[in-house]
Amino acid sequence: MPSSIEQVIGVDLGGTAIKLGRFNGAGELLAGLELPTPQPAMPGAVSVAIAEAIQQLDPERLAPRVGIGHPGPADRSGRVARVAINLPGWIDVPLADWLEPMLERQITLANDANCALVGEHWLGAAQGCSDVLLLTLGTGVGGAVYLDGKLFTGRGGAAPEPGLISINAEGPVCHSGNRGSLEQYCSAAGLRRLSPLDPAELVQRASAGEPESLAIWAEYGRLLGVGISSLVYQFTPERVLIGGGLGAASPYFLPAVWAQVQERVQAVSREGLEIQPCALGNGAGRLGAARLALGWR
Template sequence: MNQLIGVDLGGSALKLGRFSLAGELLAGLEVPTPQPSLPGAVTTAIVEAVQQLDPEHLADRVGVGHPGPSDGAGRVARIAINLPGWREVPLADWLEPLLARRVTLANDANCALLGEHWLGAARDRRDVLLLTLGTGVGGAVLIDGRLFTGRHGAAAEPGLIGIDPEGPPCNSGNSGSIESYCSRRGLARLSGLDPAELCRRADGGDAEALEVWRAYGRLLGIGVSSLLYVFTPELVLIGGGISAASAHFLPALWGEVEQRVQPVSREGLAIRPCSLGNGAGRLGAARLALERLASSLG
C-alpha cells in the first residue's frame, strides 16, 4: 500500500486527509469534534471518519496530531489542557485494532511544522518557530532541521509561557500566558465577535475591528519577542484558525518585535502565515506516519 492518512484533532473539528507518499492530497474530510471531547468519544469519531475517508483501506499508516505532548514513542497522548479527560490516553493502542492500521501520535503543532517543512513555507529552512492560534495556542520549534521536543517529548509549548503575572488564568495552571491572551478565548476578551466576523469587518475597513486586531497583535508580539531571544529562528510561522486575519495583526506584532528584540537576535528574520493554512496539521501527521511507521500492521 502506498497511501497515508493524517488526522488533525482540534477542539472544534477533526481534519483528515488521505495522501500519496509524495504528500499529494487524494481525499479530505472535516467533521466536528465530539462535545464534550472525551477520549472515548474522540476515538470513535476518528475511527468513523477514517473509515469514511478510506473505505477501501488504501492507506495502512495513520498519523494523529493532538493538542498536547505525546510520549517519546508516539503512543500516548499525555495531556490536552483544552480537552476534558485527556491525561495519559493510550490513543494509538486504542485506534490500531479498530482501524487495522498502524498509528503514531504527535503534538498537533509539531505536525503542522512538519507539514510546512515538507511542502510549505518552511521548506529549505533549518530554524523555525511555529505558533498555532485557535482554541489554544500551540507551538513547535525546528532547530537545525530537527523538531525540538525535549527530554520527555513535552518541550516547545510556547503558548503556555507567561507574559503577564497578573493576567487571566490559563487552563495550564499558569496566569497571563500567551494562550490566555491570544487564543480564541483571549481574543473574545477584546471583542464579542468571533474571529471570522471580526476579520470580515476589518477587511471592510471597520475602525473598531482594526483596533482589536492591533491590540491582539501587540499582545502576540510581546510573547514572540521573548521566544526570539531563546531560539533566534530565521522564520516564525503563524498558523491555526485565527491566522486567517494575520494581515490585520502582523504589523502590530512586528512593531513589538522591532521595539523589544535586539537586531542581532532578529537578524534576517521573517514572520509570515503558514502557506498550507489549516491543512498543515493533517499533512504533517501523514509525514509523521511516513517517517515513523513500517508499511504493514503487526
C-alpha cells in the first residue's frame, strides 16, 4: 500500500480541460486545480501548461511524483503518449522525458480511462470487483477494463479502445480511420448529431420532464446500449461504469442502455451484471493517475 505520508500529483488531460489534484497516499485530495486545455492542444503547448499548473499546485515541491492520464494509449514503460486521436500532433510524444527535466519530478503516463478505472477501483464504484468495464463519455469515448483483478492493456499497451468499435459499418468517419464507431455516436459531438443543444441544457430540460429532451437522451442511450452490448459479450464484466462529462446525464439514458443490453445479450453473458454511474465523477481520472504514479496497477 502507498504511504499515507507521501504526497503525489494526478493530472487528467482532456480535450477541453486539464484537471489536477495533489493527494496524500490514502487518496485524500489536498489541493485541486482546473484550467482550460490550450487550443489547439499541440503537445508543446500542453506540456508547458501542465508544468506551470503543477508548479502552481505544489510550489513547495511536496509531491515528488506525478501521474498523467491522457486521451490515448501510453507505451508500457509509461513514458510516451503513443497517440491521442482527438488532440492534434499527438503521435509518440515523449511527454515524461519533456516534463521531468522541467519539473525535477518523476512522471508516469497512462491512458486517461485506465486512470479513471484505477481511481474507481481504489475508492469508488469498482471497489471489490475483479471484472469491470468503464466508459468515459466526453470529447471522445474512452474506456478501460479490469479482467481477473488486473488492468487490461493488451499486447503493446494500447488496449482497450472500446470507443472505437464500430456500431454502424456505414456510419460517420472516425479520427481513428474506422467508420461508425461508438465514439461517433456517443461523444459530445455524437450527441450534437441528435440535438444542437448543450448537454447541460438537455439535462435541465429532461429534469423538467420535457418530452423532446427525454426522447433525445433515450436515443443516445439506445446507441450507447448497442455498443455496450458488444462489449459485454467480449468481457462479461460484473459491472459497467459510466463516467466522463456526459456521465452526469446517466439517469436519463441508462434505462435505454439497459433495455438494449437485455434485448441483445443472452442471459448467461449478463448474469449478475450491473450498469451504473462512476462514484467519483470527473475526479476519478486525476485520482487514478496519482495512484499509478505510486506504482500500483
